Amino acid sequence: MKWLLKLFDAMRPMFDEKKGVFRLFTPIFETAENIFFYPADRTKAFPHVRDPLDLKRYMGTVIVAMFPCVAAAVYYFGPRVLAMILMSYVVGGIVEVSFAIIRKGEIHEGFFVTGMIFPLVLPPSTPLWVVGVGIFFGTFFGKEVFGGTGRNIFNPALVGRIFVTIAFPTIMTSGWDAPGAWRGVADAVATATPMALFKTQHVLTPWFDLLIGNTAGSIGETFHLGIILGGIYLIYAKVCDWRIPAFYLGSVVLFSALGSSVPALEAKVAPPLFQLLGGGLLFGAMFMATDPVTSPSTKVGKWLFGVFCGLLTVLIRSFSGYVEGVMFSIVIMNAFAPLIDHVVLAVKYKEARTG
Amino acid sequence: MNVSGELTQALVVAFSAAFTGNILLTKFLGMCPFLSVSRQVKTATGLGWAVIFVLTGTCMLNWAVYRYILVPLNLEFLRFILFIVMIAAFVQFVEMVLERYSPVLYQNLGIFLPLITVNCAILGASLFMVIRDYSFINAVSFGLGSGFGWMLAILAMAGIREKLKPERIPKGLRGPGITLIIVGLMALAFIGFTGVLSGG
Numbered sequence: 001m002k003w004l005l006k007l008f009d010a011m012r013p014m015f016d017e018k019k020g021v022f023r024l025f026t027p028i029f030e031t032a033e034n035i036f037f038y039p040a041d042r043t044k045a046f047p048h049v050r051d052p053l054d055l056k057r058y059m060g061t062v063i064v065a066m067f068p069c070v071a072a073a074v075y076y077f078g079p080r081v082l083a084m085i086l087m088s089y090v091v092g093g094i095v096e097v098s099f100a101i102i103r104k105g106e107i108h109e110g111f112f113v114t115g116m117i118f119p120l121v122l123p124p125s126t127p128l129w130v131v132g133v134g135i136f137f138g139t140f141f142g143k144e145v146f147g148g149t150g151r152n153i154f155n156p157a158l159v160g161r162i163f164v165t166i167a168f169p170t171i172m173t174s175g176w177d178a179p180g181a182w183r184g185v186a187d188a189v190a191t192a193t194p195m196a197l198f199k200t201q202h203v204l205t206p207w208f209d210l211l212i213g214n215t216a217g218s219i220g221e222t223f224h225l226g227i228i229l230g231g232i233y234l235i236y237a238k239v240c241d242w243r244i245p246a247f248y249l250g251s252v253v254l255f256s257a258l259g260s261s262v263p264a265l266e267a268k269v270a271p272p273l274f275q276l277l278g279g280g281l282l283f284g285a286m287f288m289a290t291d292p293v294t295s296p297s298t299k300v301g302k303w304l305f306g307v308f309c310g311l312l313t314v315l316i317r318s319f320s321g322y323v324e325g326v327m328f329s330i331v332i333m334n335a336f337a338p339l340i341d342h343v344v345l346a347v348k349y350k351e352a353r354t355g
Numbered sequence: 356m357n358v359s360g361e362l363t364q365a366l367v368v369a370f371s372a373a374f375t376g377n378i379l380l381t382k383f384l385g386m387c388p389f390l391s392v393s394r395q396v397k398t399a400t401g402l403g404w405a406v407i408f409v410l411t412g413t414c415m416l417n418w419a420v421y422r423y424i425l426v427p428l429n430l431e432f433l434r435f436i437l438f439i440v441m442i443a444a445f446v447q448f449v450e451m452v453l454e455r456y457s458p459v460l461y462q463n464l465g466i467f468l469p470l471i472t473v474n475c476a477i478l479g480a481s482l483f484m485v486i487r488d489y490s491f492i493n494a495v496s497f498g499l500g501s502g503f504g505w506m507l508a509i510l511a512m513a514g515i516r517e518k519l520k521p522e523r524i525p526k527g528l529r530g531p532g533i534t535l536i537i538v539g540l541m542a543l544a545f546i547g548f549t550g551v552l553s554g555g
Binding site for chain 1: 540
């Protein structure tokens, strides 16, 4: 590797922030350097994790945890999935790099997670230009205007997802590819998602199909077994806190059990096991609600966040005009996360002062 | 309708006013104080309570005025002017009573009371109540729900703005710009409530 180090050393003056010939491209140079060599400086922005873990490895762990979902997505929905991921990386990357150049800042690895999550929460037949529009909106308005990675209030991937859901309702709700349709092994080309089947016809998809992902749905959300494994890995690697997924899933189970036991609501509220394994709940609870930047940082705040996410998810899934409530509930709770922290800290300090 | 049915309906009206049809995030009413007084959770709380109180009070008052004065006299077209007058009078009256009998509360709410006289959410709620032909109980719960929804939104915004670190936000967007973007994103998320208990 010595020759590479020498090469970077030789190139560094050209990319010097103040005097270099290519000073406009300093961020790109630094990123390239950091891919090969461990950076000497520490993280300057959130998320700071109490661990010998830096931002890059943090993001790397998330990508590794999502790998089973991506593999299953390619198996079920075909190589088109890879094109969507590529599209997301290219468009999102352009936004990220342009902001870094204008700010003369560095390019954050946080983008690699957003760019991966966003295509995974889209329907498999989403046109590539919609992928581009969504990731552009998400990165631009969800993250960069707030100051980039670590400063965002809302989850950028979900901001993009909600934007395209509302902007292109027909594209986003019609045509869910049946799993395996691209290889010609499915009976039908398009089918309805398990959540939609329950809402319109009260059909409960068998839990085993849900577990192995043999259903229609957003690209990365169907293979629940892989999501569970990835989530356990994330918690084990201490990249995400166990409280949020635990309280999120727990409250979904609790509220759906309560709701489905009331005779008048039985037709609207699906039973707990179906709620857990259907739709994007596990994917959202493991990979998106746990984002340390957009969720509360206090422990009590984390479980409050999880409980309210669960309540809203059951509420929106059962009673709103939308089939799936995970993305809405997480973004709504993103908005309340700073307030939750504020209240928790205020109560704590009050106790400390009086007690 | 029996009592329990009426109560359920009142709860539905309150819920839908607070979430499904949040007066700030779906109708964009009451934006000016929302933008200017959302820098700190503490002041936002004060303004929030004041809005809940005034909204509920004026809804009750205007319901009675509309039902027992304007409708019998066939003067419904005067409701815009009359409602504004009623709101201003109500706020003035409350301010005077508070100043006399509860100086502490006056200290806390005092600055905000005159501010919200001109809050369009207050007038908006009274007008919605007339359009939707609410009963008295429903008008009260609509006022309470709308006020609560407004307070929830401004509290969330105040929490966010305390957390925001302006130095990395693009210069032109600092202050009102980024606040409007945040409201927009919050409104986007609240679209998820569409259809939840919107009846009533």
